[in-house]
Amino acid sequence: MKKLILFLSVSSVVSFSSLAFGRDLALSDKEFFKALGVPILQSHPRLNMAYGDISGVSEERLHQVTHSLGRCGGFEEMGDSLEVKSLNITKDLEKLESKLQQDKQVSKQQLKVLSAVQFRPIIKERLDEVSVENLKVNVQWLQNFGTRYHKGSRANVPVDALKEKLEAMMATSRIPYKIEKISHSRTSQNSLRLTFVGSKEPKKKVILGAHFDSIAGWFGGGDAPGADDNASGSSNLIEVARILSKYDAPERTLEFYWYAGEEGGLIGSAEIASDYESRGEEVLAVMQLDMTLYPGDGPFILGSVSDFTTPWVRDLVKELNDVYFQFQINEFECGYGCSDHASWYRRGYSTVAPFEARMNSMNRDIHTSRDRIQPSYNFEHSSAFTKMALAFAMEMDRR
Numbered sequence: 001m002k003k004l005i006l007f008l009s010v011s012s013v014v015s016f017s018s019l020a021f022g023r024d025l026a027l028s029d030k031e032f033f034k035a036l037g038v039p040i041l042q043s044h045p046r047l048n049m050a051y052g053d054i055s056g057v058s059e060e061r062l063h064q065v066t067h068s069l070g071r072c073g074g075f076e077e078m079g080d081s082l083e084v085k086s087l088n089i090t091k092d093l094e095k096l097e098s099k100l101q102q103d104k105q106v107s108k109q110q111l112k113v114l115s116a117v118q119f120r121p122i123i124k125e126r127l128d129e130v131s132v133e134n135l136k137v138n139v140q141w142l143q144n145f146g147t148r149y150h151k152g153s154r155a156n157v158p159v160d161a162l163k164e165k166l167e168a169m170m171a172t173s174r175i176p177y178k179i180e181k182i183s184h185s186r187t188s189q190n191s192l193r194l195t196f197v198g199s200k201e202p203k204k205k206v207i208l209g210a211h212f213d214s215i216a217g218w219f220g221g222g223d224a225p226g227a228d229d230n231a232s233g234s235s236n237l238i239e240v241a242r243i244l245s246k247y248d249a250p251e252r253t254l255e256f257y258w259y260a261g262e263e264g265g266l267i268g269s270a271e272i273a274s275d276y277e278s279r280g281e282e283v284l285a286v287m288q289l290d291m292t293l294y295p296g297d298g299p300f301i302l303g304s305v306s307d308f309t310t311p312w313v314r315d316l317v318k319e320l321n322d323v324y325f326q327f328q329i330n331e332f333e334c335g336y337g338c339s340d341h342a343s344w345y346r347r348g349y350s351t352v353a354p355f356e357a358r359m360n361s362m363n364r365d366i367h368t369s370r371d372r373i374q375p376s377y378n379f380e381h382s383s384a385f386t387k388m389a390l391a392f393a394m395e396m397d398r399r
């Protein structure tokens with residue numbers, strides 16, 4: 001007979017015997033199996049949950065370990081409502097979560113066991129390093145180029161300048177890194193990539209991206225300071241890189257992109273994403289920052305693009321928000337591939353795109369010579385996106 005036991009505790013253990021597999025399977029967080037010293041059969045790619053084989057572990061030992069991990073509390077027999085036909089941890093967790101949600105006896109706190117994000121003091125420490133002043137200085141520096149338009153003989157002047165800035169910043173870092181110009185076939189402007197090579201799983205990549213180019217005027221080549229669109233997102237990434245560059249390498253590879261030619265039709269990111277797809281690159285998730293400086297719905301009221309983005313990544317950002325920030329986040333549809341996240345999404349990668357406000361309340365001065373630092377722009381608001389990207393990068397290093 002199949003048996004399902006749910007431990008009602010801070011962290012849940014669901015165990016059931018399955019004749020089909022001829023062994024005792026348990027679904028719990030990985031620490032639990034490590035403490036028991038039993039083999040992990042399958043783990044969830046994002047949550048800290050796994051299936052372990054607990055055959056041979058006595059009920060007494062099970063209780064001992066549960067208590068030693070501070071997860072006291074009773075357990076409840078749930079009957080055999082979960083079918084164990086095959087091991088599919090993602091599906092099984094989804095089923096379990098909806099079962100728990102339906103079950104009036106299970107409190108919200110107990111449901112938290114399936115939440116992806118747990119507070120980590122080290123992340124909080126790094127978040128406290130975000131400097132609003134640095135954002136201001138960098139946006140000012142970028143708008144002073146006059147334009148970062150992707151066409152024309154001066155298209156790479158600001159790109160080369162950013163490359164030099166990153167080189168100076170990384171010179172004192174202990175992280176193995178690369179700074180590369182990426183040329184494109186459809187624009188003469190180069191994209192820039194800064195790579196922090198992962199120390200444990202370098203093939204797994206997390207990507208933070210922002211478009212670096214700007215545009216204004218009938219033919220695109222007018223005065224285009226592009227402070228909000230998108231010196232802001234570009235500067236958010238420079239600040240994340242500055243902070244992380246001072247510490248040890250991440251376990252997984254972290255890539256920062258400043259894309260060329262977004263305003264010409266997502267040119268740089270489209271070429272890059274299709275190249276990744278054809279090389280079978282393993283990208284865990286991509287965050288796009290495009291326009292973070294104008295608080296159209298009010299300071300610290302963020303938007304988040306709901307189309308061409310991936311539900312689990314959007315949820316992860318919401319959970320990070322619950323744990324570290326408590327900003328308000330409103331999802332909205334662009335209705336088209338409005339920025340570089342769409343290039344990655346179209347190639348099958350998981351994406352998220354936080355945005356300065358909802359679409360209806362966004363900055364109306366973009367793509368004009370008026371998109372320069374002005375009183376309605378808010379660097380504290382923009383710093384919220386730096387923090388979100390920083391927390392996202394650190395969290396994705398572990399999932």
Ligand code: BES
Pocket residue numbers: 229230262263264265266290291334337338339355359362
């Ligand atoms: N910063 C905008 C993107 C944007 C607009 C994001 C509205 C979210 C909401 C971007 O630089 C841009 O101008 N995109 C173009 C489309 C692109 C394919 C040329 C646009 O929205 O017209």
Ligand code: ZN
Pocket residue numbers: 229263366367
């Ligand atoms: Zn734009």
